[in-house]
Amino acid sequence: MDKLTFQNTYHLIKPYIHRTPVLTSQSLNAICETEIFFKCENFQKTGAFKMRGAVNAILSLTDVQRSKGVVTHSSGNFAQALSLAAKNLNVKAYIVMPSNAPKVKKEAVKNYGGIIIECDPNINARENEALRIQKEKKATFIHPSNHDAVIYGQGTAAIELLEDYGDLDYIFTPVGGGGLLAGTILAANYFSNGCKVIAGEPEEADDAYRSLISGNIEINKTSNTLADGLRTHLGDRNFPIIKEYVEEIIRVDEKEIIKAMQLIWERMKIIIEPSSAVAVAAVLKDKKRIKNKKIGIIISGGNIDVSNLPF
């Protein structure tokens, strides 16, 4: 992965994404005794950074591949992102979703133009069904996080943040499947002057934390966390990057996640989802290191059922 490809990625996806605003908050700065710059991907199309990687994955296909469509399995933000990215690029998107996925998520995928294929709610059924679509439709499988073009795409949020604020000391992201974290690390390596990347991870789904210790990709035995975007594990494309360059992975518990989410809602008047609050909670947990520094946080998304809140 090289700097030039990364720069090209950004220029190619630009017309299909929002350049999201970077917000600041005097009260958050006061609480943390530091300067924080919030890169608001909750204002991105489909309400999450996933749009960046989805667009780039489709743009990286050949014309023949595009004519056959793309397929993924996801019930979360990537399903919506791939659906809209595909629609905007005149490509078919087959989305494999478990039959018990919430109706509201199915509706969102449909509204963005995705073609839903339901499967039994387990990982084998999901993968088999995606494989069937690949064979039957000759569609290209796009993994939500373990895919080079996706990783580059997700890293463009940090490119924009560093264009606006080039002297950040740290960027914090959440870590789930590892696409955003790996992309952010690459962006910091290529486009900053020594900015380090730290990830927040739920204690209840701390596979990435344990993977760093063991040196192998670990999986979650439980994933009993509100941060529903972070229940997945790392992959062979993003783990080597994370393993080599991440400064630290900070684990946060569910109470810390809820507290961080409520703090941002109340002080900044923006809606962030629990997965984003994980990165904020990591910042709050690490006040000593960040004191009087310049911190970026990738606010990954804002998709949450506002009629069912944890506070």
Add this chain to the structure above:
Amino acid sequence: MDKLTFQNTYHLIKPYIHRTPVLTSQSLNAICETEIFFKCENFQKTGAFKMRGAVNAILSLTDVQRSKGVVTHSSGNFAQALSLAAKNLNVKAYIVMPSNAPKVKKEAVKNYGGIIIECDPNINARENEALRIQKEKKATFIHPSNHDAVIYGQGTAAIELLEDYGDLDYIFTPVGGGGLLAGTILAANYFSNGCKVIAGEPEEADDAYRSLISGNIEINKTSNTLADGLRTHLGDRNFPIIKEYVEEIIRVDEKEIIKAMQLIWERMKIIIEPSSAVAVAAVLKDKKRIKNKKIGIIISGGNIDVSNLPF
């Protein structure tokens, strides 16, 4: 009230307020078949536009007046705004609040540096207590909405909006005490090319709507609305402006307010309070008139207890 004073007001208060962002939403535009520009005063200091008028009211005092402090009665956004504005200008702020005001509101006023004086929870006690402070401390009374400097100050949100988007056809605001509406009308008259101003008002507190019909300031017999910032009535400083220039006052019911609020939360990922949702609900109710126009909406604030939502 003249254009030059208005321009001076804006330049004087600038260092003490945020120039709030103007957001747009493709999905809201699609729903309304129009172009909408949201002036986000929920991102203003203290979470509401009231900061503008509060700063201007204090700046318009003489040095002797400033040395004696200011007093108001409010349990809402103006109490917080006057407290912070006074603190930032090294002036004492006495805030008369009913003894049964929510603890969280008292805490906010205290945190912003206001001096709370509790009174019995009725309008007479409130006014008597404010009068007592005026006499005892020689403090200057600042009315939250019926005060020239406050009206000018509140109008600066529309000045900024029109600086960014000079060709708006309509600006929508909520109407409660009338300060924001009157200020916005003056801004549109002086700084736009024929932009008209429309207000939204809760059916449950439709004093302004009835005042327009009768030609006199009417008061609310009930004020059973979620939009707690709009339960007050107009005054002799702002009513003449509203009466002469407002294009229309559109009443919306509680269901429409809740629906509009949820729509903005879900689609735009920003937190707006019920009073702001009243202006959005008015836009949604008036789709025919606004079709293919350019619309501004003053999102007046984002102060709401997120642990106690109506959806």
